[in-house]
Amino acid sequence: MADLESSFCLVGRFIAFVPGEKSPYQMISLDVSLGDSSAEATHYRIVLDKHLRRMMYRYLNPQDWLKVVGHRAMNLRSGQLEWKAAEIFKLSAHQVSAYRVSAYQTSTHSLPAVTLAAKASAPVRVLICQASDCRQRGSEAVSRALKEAIAQANSSQANSSQTNSSQTNSSQKIMVQSTGCMKRCKEGPNVVTVPGGQHCQVSLEGAITLLQTLL
Numbered sequence: 482m483a484d485l486e487s488s489f490c491l492v493g494r495f496i497a498f499v500p501g502e503k504s505p506y507q508m509i510s511l512d513v514s515l516g517d518s519s520a521e522a523t524h525y526r527i528v529l530d531k532h533l534r535r536m537m538y539r540y541l542n543p544q545d546w547l548k549v550v551g552h553r554a555m556n557l558r559s560g561q562l563e564w565k566a567a568e569i570f571k572l573s574a575h576q577v578s579a580y581r582v583s584a585y586q587t588s589t590h591s592l593p594a595v596t597l598a599a600k601a602s603a604p605v606r607v608l609i610c611q612a613s614d615c616r617q618r619g620s621e622a623v624s625r626a627l628k629e630a631i632a633q634a635n636s637s638q639a640n641s642s643q644t645n646s647s648q649t650n651s652s653q654k655i656m657v658q659s660t661g662c663m664k665r666c667k668e669g670p671n672v673v674t675v676p677g678g679q680h681c682q683v684s685l686e687g688a689i690t691l692l693q694t695l696l
């Protein structure tokens with residue numbers, strides 16, 4: 482069983498907090514890239530140890546470079562790797578360049594294959610802040626509109642590709658996810674696309690236009 486658990490050390494960009502059942506800051510979304518392009522990044526969702534949650538909320542800003550040290554384990558029921566952070570360090574630009582050549586290091590042999598497979602099929606992610614200020618400014622409606630537009634695009638693509646079973650729906654590669662506060666509360670609703678970047682004051686029309694650029 483030892484090879485199902487191991488420590489990890491990841492260096493990457495903080496994207497956003499991801500809420501869970503126990504806390505709005507239960508997880509972080511981290512992009513780890515071997516090069517300069519965010520399109521080549523591997524996306525990780527990492528659970529924060531309880532003692533880290535409130536502290537990290539005050540400490541982290543979107544796009545910060547982080548070194549995250551922790552423990553990962555295979556959940557035998559779901560077959561998914563679960564990542565849990567024990568310590569997080571913010572890196573300066575100088576420290577990041579030292580890590581650039583080897584953007585992530587792992588301590589077991591079996592797990593990198595899993596992360597590479599995940600990378601190959603990684604969808605574009607649309608992260609929408611669902612903390613209180615953004616909700617008051619309409620982030621729930623933005624999320625709903627995006628999900629409906631993706632479902633519509635999927636069904637019309639499915640109809641038009643009935644004769645070609647090998648065709649993949651481009652919209653199936655887009656995932657809409659809720660996150661915690663991105664610390665730009667006055668500019669909400671806030672949306673981050675990965676790869677892509679930050680979008681502020683996203684209206685319903687703006688969300689659909691954004692989606693069209695991703696399809």
Ligand code: FES
Binds near residue numbers: 615616663665669671
């Ligand atoms: S509430 Fe959305 S950025 Fe703070």
